[in-house]
Amino acid sequence: MQTMIVYVIGAVAVGYFIMTIWKKLKGQGSCCSSSGGCSGCGSTHKCK
């Protein structure tokens, strides 16, 4: 039983960990998210 619970916790942790890293690497950041457009986001490159 303990082994089962441990594996479930492990799977959730791995999933969260990978998702966090993926979001960090691919994330646009806040400049383009709130206004919905690129105008005035201040980023030095064009938002996709």
Next chain:
Amino acid sequence: MGNDKVTVALVGNPNSGKTTIFNNLTGARQHVGNYPGVTVEKKEGYRKFKGHDFLIVDLPGTYSLTAYSLEEVVTRNFIVNDKPDMVIDVLDTSNLERNLYLTVQLLELERPTILALNMIDVADASGLKIDDAKLAQCLGDIPVVRTNGVHSKGMDILLGNILQHNDKEKKSKFRLNYGTDIENAIEKLEPLLMVANQSVQFPARWLALKLLENDTDIIDSVKEFTNAKRIMRVCNELRIELSTKLNEDIDIFVAGQRYQFVGKIYHQAVDNRLVSTVTVSDKIDKILTNRLFGLPIFFALMWLMFNLVFTLGKVPSNWIDAGFGMLGKYLTSIISDGPLKSLLVDGVVGGVGSVLVFIPSILLLFLAIAILEDTGYMARAAFIMDRIMGRFGLHGKSFIPLLLGFGCSATAMMGTRTLENPRDRIITMLVTPLMSCSAKLPVYTILIAAFFDEKIAGNVLFSIYLLGIILSLVMARVFRSTLFEGQSEPFVMELPSYRLPTAKSVLIHMWERSALYLKKAGTIILAASILMWFLTTYPKDVAYSQDYDAVLAQAEDSYTEQVKEEVLSKLGIADIEHNEKFTELIAALQENQEHFAKTTKELDEDSPEYDEIAKDKAEKNKKLEVANAERYSYAARYVELTQILEDEKDKVENAKSGENLEKSYAGQFGKTIEPAISPLGFDWRIGMSLVSGVTAKEVIVSTMGTIYSIGDGKENVHSMAKALKNDEHMNALVAYALMVFVLIYSPCLAALAVMRRETGSWKWPTVSMVYSTMLAWMITFIVYQGGKLLGFGG
């Protein structure tokens, strides 16, 4: 006016108090500080007032609306493209004349504008008298409201004025006459722009003026027009003609006209006869920014800050540490043996607990930073460092992002937006991670607590931060003379008046950072700790180098034999249990022994306290010897043999756990990288912690917590410092080398991601990661091998 959402933009010079007003209006807790450039991104917040919904947008501070730096573009584009219903121009009233320059430019954008005379208390105290009605009249009858952001005064009046004057169709009555030559040129350009201006948001007059000023951003926009060629041809002809007539650059002439106008308004609406020319801030600055004393005072303040963080933070940290120790013990007592128990005790409590222990230090660090920021000293620090920074090829303004780097590298990189020159920005971003961020503080604190005397602990911590500052300057010089050749631009920065920090602002700052730290502990650090537990616990079917069970059995046999031979046979008894007096004597001796071990746990063997407790134990034992003269020596021998057996069991158990750990997935990976880091004095466990630390620097400590907890072999939670002290691979020199490596090596993932976003490619994050790790290796090698040659580290 209907019940539509009213969009309000807060605009103004840097450090005029926009974010403070934003926080007052929206109830938000955005970071404020008494230095220019705190807000680098626009922030949005909401407010309901008299049945109306308000969307309040806090824009980065700017001195003008040219496209010189990023924050100017952000502000200008928002006003023009998003067309807020109302622009609130927040002015630092104590510096009214300078602030009015932006006001003139804002009014030329023809958006409904309200003037907020902020920091009115400071202006009043200095003796400045302002005729609000006259000021409003000079600026085309715009509403003027007096505000005091720090004490939240004038906010409702501001909102009331927004409701009263919110009319999208109403254009600003303001129009500044630039003289016949410029006005004629505008008149010629305007019709051309009106035809094509259908999809472009800028007012035609403003657009014409900007074209004449040769604003590159606007020229790029105009190039999209259908009649762009004609516009540019006419514009170029007009520019040549005007340059000859005016005998100076058009943009300089236009700026001059604006300054003249502002000067006139100021003299009409403001009475400054009572204002003293030398302010209190000037008097303080005479000392704090003195050419001779400025720098020593700055370093003395830094030294004081890190000493306070270490010494004051230690006490509550020890309480939290003890709390997690108790939690570990409690979990051990209620959960049956098995992997879940190990995961919770070694992985979660050992990992996350070791990070949370440092909350007090983080709070204190941000208390110190908040005080430096809110008093206005931060801007002075940049000023003091400018001459040094210039010699190393860094812009003086870069020092503010660098100082912010003491908090978080990712935030500091965003702070580089205040730098106009992209080369300065990239150099600053590359060297910012060398300033020790708060996430590295737990690593230093734990290593210093374990290996350095309390008397020099603060100095050791300060030396690491100082090394970071020195390295950042040296690396900036290297980058400036290799990748980014050229001179840095001159440094112009406003020194704000000194202010007493408000408790609210300081507490908000401390809370925000600590909440972020707690959030990280509950998310990414928790996930990393669980992951690390798996990597250090599995695979389970390890082929051991020796049969540990047989070794244990042999030790127990040997113990039984020795007890029989040296105790039982000498006393002529068959067993101990049935000899009551002898059992009592043994129990008393063991109690003495346990008490001694418990009370001397944290003490140095050379300390007077240790001697005192040892003396007390000897006296108690002596009494027992006198009372039990015949049996005493045998009982003492029995206690000694039992202790030897316990130690042997611990040793075998530790060796087994150590082998388990070494043969785990983490161990196997760590062993493969060990050859690369062994010249630095690091073993595979440190290597593994450093690799995991790239995700977030706090993870270094949580990984060490998990590894040392599992490596301990017993499911009880020791303090990390003690576990490190007991590690034979670790000593003061290795600890210092490790601190140096952690200071310098690769920025964390969040910082790398921000760098990618700010530079627009993965090129610079890759350069940052590679160069910093290589530099870390080289410097740490010098520190460790040099230290060994000098005889440090044992």
